[in-house]
Amino acid sequence: MTAPQTLFGKLWAAHEVMRRDDGTSLLWVDRHLVHEGSHHAFVKLESRGMKVAAPDLTFGVVDHYAPTRADEMAADIRRMIDTLGRNAKAQGIRLFDLRDPGQGIVHVIGPEQGLTLPGLLINCGDSHTSTHGAFGALAFGVGATEVAHILATQTIWQQRPKTMRITVDGALGAGVTAKDLALHWIAKLGADGARGHAIEYAGPAVRALSMEGRLTLCNLSIEGGARLGLVAPDQVTFDYIKGRNFAPKGADWEAALRDWSQLATDKDARFDREVAINASYIAPTVTWGTSPEDALPITGHVPDPAQLSGSKQAQARAALEYMALEPGLPLDKITVDQVFIGSCTNGRIEDLRLAAKVLAGRKAVVPGLVSPGSAQVKKQAEAEGLAEVFTQAGLEWAASGCSMCVGMNGDQVEAGKRCASSTNRNFKGRQGRGARTHLMSPAMVAAAAVTGHLADVRPMLEGRT
Amino acid sequence: MTGWTQINGTAVALPQENVDTDQLIPARFMSAPRADGYGKFLLHDLRQDAVDHVLDRHAGADVLITRRNFGSGSSREAAVYALVDFGIRAVFAPSFGDIFQSNAVNNGLLPARVSDAEIDALLDAIGTDAVSATVDLEKCAAVIAGHTLTFELDPVWQEKLVNGWDDIDLTAQHNDRIKDFRTARFAAHPWALPAS
Numbered sequence: 001m002t003a004p005q006t007l008f009g010k011l012w013a014a015h016e017v018m019r020r021d022d023g024t025s026l027l028w029v030d031r032h033l034v035h036e037g038s039h040h041a042f043v044k045l046e047s048r049g050m051k052v053a054a055p056d057l058t059f060g061v062v063d064h065y066a067p068t069r070a071d072e073m074a075a076d077i078r079r080m081i082d083t084l085g086r087n088a089k090a091q092g093i094r095l096f097d098l099r100d101p102g103q104g105i106v107h108v109i110g111p112e113q114g115l116t117l118p119g120l121l122i123n124c125g126d127s128h129t130s131t132h133g134a135f136g137a138l139a140f141g142v143g144a145t146e147v148a149h150i151l152a153t154q155t156i157w158q159q160r161p162k163t164m165r166i167t168v169d170g171a172l173g174a175g176v177t178a179k180d181l182a183l184h185w186i187a188k189l190g191a192d193g194a195r196g197h198a199i200e201y202a203g204p205a206v207r208a209l210s211m212e213g214r215l216t217l218c219n220l221s222i223e224g225g226a227r228l229g230l231v232a233p234d235q236v237t238f239d240y241i242k243g244r245n246f247a248p249k250g251a252d253w254e255a256a257l258r259d260w261s262q263l264a265t266d267k268d269a270r271f272d273r274e275v276a277i278n279a280s281y282i283a284p285t286v287t288w289g290t291s292p293e294d295a296l297p298i299t300g301h302v303p304d305p306a307q308l309s310g311s312k313q314a315q316a317r318a319a320l321e322y323m324a325l326e327p328g329l330p331l332d333k334i335t336v337d338q339v340f341i342g343s344c345t346n347g348r349i350e351d352l353r354l355a356a357k358v359l360a361g362r363k364a365v366v367p368g369l370v371s372p373g374s375a376q377v378k379k380q381a382e383a384e385g386l387a388e389v390f391t392q393a394g395l396e397w398a399a400s401g402c403s404m405c406v407g408m409n410g411d412q413v414e415a416g417k418r419c420a421s422s423t424n425r426n427f428k429g430r431q432g433r434g435a436r437t438h439l440m441s442p443a444m445v446a447a448a449a450v451t452g453h454l455a456d457v458r459p460m461l462e463g464r465t
Numbered sequence: 466m467t468g469w470t471q472i473n474g475t476a477v478a479l480p481q482e483n484v485d486t487d488q489l490i491p492a493r494f495m496s497a498p499r500a501d502g503y504g505k506f507l508l509h510d511l512r513q514d515a516v517d518h519v520l521d522r523h524a525g526a527d528v529l530i531t532r533r534n535f536g537s538g539s540s541r542e543a544a545v546y547a548l549v550d551f552g553i554r555a556v557f558a559p560s561f562g563d564i565f566q567s568n569a570v571n572n573g574l575l576p577a578r579v580s581d582a583e584i585d586a587l588l589d590a591i592g593t594d595a596v597s598a599t600v601d602l603e604k605c606a607a608v609i610a611g612h613t614l615t616f617e618l619d620p621v622w623q624e625k626l627v628n629g630w631d632d633i634d635l636t637a638q639h640n641d642r643i644k645d646f647r648t649a650r651f652a653a654h655p656w657a658l659p660a661s
Contacts, residue, residue: 017639017643020621022620022621022624023621024621026636026639028643028646028647028650030650030657031659037495037541039496040499040542048633054647056658056659057658057659065496076496080496114660115659117656117657119654119657120657125540126539126540127538127539127540127564141540141564142564143541143542143545143564143565143567143571144542144543145542145568145571145572145632146567146568146571146632148633149632149636152633152636153633153636153640153643154643154647155636157635157636159619159621190534191483192534192537192560192562195534195560222538223538225534225537225560225562225563226563227563245660245661246659246661248656248660249660252655252656252660253656255654255655256654259654259656290483291482291483291485311480311482311532311533311581311585314480314481315481315482315483315532406492406539407492407493408492408493408495425485425487425538425539427485427487427488428487428488428510428511429487429488429491429510430487430492433491433510434510
């Protein structure tokens with residue numbers, strides 16, 4: 001009898017082409033996703049006169065520079081998008097271009113198109129590739145040199161990460177989402193708390209999450225320093241995948257279900273680290289500083305650096321100076337200038353439904369942008385009447401892309417302005433130079449839009465089903 | 466890329482935690498061709514906002530001493546291009562962003578892990594000056610501001626840095642194995658090929 005294995009162990013073994021004497025593995029890549037930012041890698045490939053090794057397993061998407069408004073395209077942005085188009089065409093890669101009905105953020109359309117499946121190894125030159133782990137896929141972000149290597153060989157050299165299981169017991173309260181759970185554990189363990197580890201999320205609160213929730217949770221694994229995040233596939237996963245464009249069909253579907261059902265971590269399998277969290281203690285969570293680890297329940301106060309220890313003290317001082325916040329201020333007294341809903345973390349249909357539930361019949365008192373995670377999400381949200389809820393509340397309904405999460409397409413927060421944002425990073429300058437970002441769930445962003453300050457969404461959801 | 470074994474130069478301190486890649490190079494510079502040089506983008510906004518930033522005062526520094534979680538965040542290799550093009554060849558910190566570390570090694574930049582206590586001592590010794598620094602990559606040892614220390618570095622990465630190895634060349638030797646792997650994988654799991 002073989003020793004009990006973790007989900008991670010099974011996935012790793014299934015993709016190991018070979019292992020060097022030094023322990024580094026050469027892994028087979030089932031799906032390689034590229035975007036405009038992959039231009040450095042294509043240049044490397046070209047400089048060697050090489051072709052893409054497996055164009056049938058490589059998919060391109062325009063997302064980081066995708067404009068969200070019509071008739072707006074700076075020359076620089078046009079050049080980035082055209083370059084990807086040229087590279088895709090020259091290499092025979094299927095491209096989801098701006099006007100493709102399948103266009104969207106790479107980590108939204110992978111699942112949506114059925115490109116993301118349990119048991120696959122998925123790479124992309126983007127740190128939030130960890131998102132796809134929600135399906136029980138080995139998915140991690142890589143740099144440009146590694147992108148070039150995958151393009152050239154369809155493999156990647158990797159040192160095996162350690163394993164960590166975050167078991168979430170209990171149940172998340174009403175109005176508390178996967179985003180709050182993620183910010184909660186990152187605040188608890190630190191922005192490098194899971195460094196060098198592959199995380200498996202387990203426990204009843206994780207099992208109870210929808211695919212959208214699991215995607216959000218795995219998406220943020222990187223913000224806690226993890227290499228990747230994983231959730232074992234189950235019926236929720238299979239129901240999501242069935243019938244999607246690139247998903248297996250007929251006999252292949254039956255074979256897939258048989259294979260996928262074997263992936264879950266065996267009873268008694270050992271992890272290098274175990275972390276336990278009780279979901280029922282988690283409140284809607286917001287960030288106050290300039291790292292995702294600077295997160296607290298909305299019922300809390302801006303921390304006093306003097307109460308913190310060592311290097312954390314200087315860090316908090318610098319963060320509060322950048323964020324223009326006074327120690328001791330109740331978090332729900334922080335006023336905002338604008339809001340943003342979207343990104344690979346929280347730009348999915350369920351995110352928009354929840355935000356719309358809060359906004360229905362209410363008016364935003366600050367301006368805001370809503371950018372759906374994909375063209376398909378956009379279409380669905382319009383069909384469901386969600387877009388109308390956003391526009392009637394006074395928010396701008398835009399096209400899909402990375403938009404104001406990273407600001408590469410020109411959607412930026414102005415210097416000194418404060419934004420309640422459903423995105424993943426509150427780094428200095430992330431949403432634009434001098435921009436002040438508070439991370440939170442889309443529901444909490446909606447609450448901030450309506451009140452003009454950070455606010456507990458829970459009372460605002462009462463009586464709304 | 467050519468390998469290296471020794472640095473004889475200067476070190477400066479950046480006493481901050483969580484210096485993310487968005488700070489190392491703001492997103493708006495990333496569409497520039499590498500051939501133009503990325504050094505001018507390194508910590509662009511921080512340097513411009515500071516009255517007297519250490520990297521402007523000591524342009525030409527070879528080694529950076531900083532706090533935990535350096536290079537966290539976005540996978541953008543451009544952050545490493547900015548450091549390397551500026552002239553930095555080694556960063557000493559208690560921890561690094563995972564993707565950043567790989568990117569660093571792929572561009573000849575040493576991510577040297579040292580303890581928090583060592584970093585505290587070094588930062589004290591350096592202050593806001595540029596101090597002399599020697600780094601021995603083969604021994605994983607350094608003398609910085611007269612302070613002798615050893616650092617942690619994955620042996621595989623050490624080998625890559627010393628030899629200036631390029632993974633694509635290394636992998637080419639295994640092309641047949643990769644081809645066989647593909648055939649076997651999709652024969653056993655036909656569902657793993659994209660449908661339609």
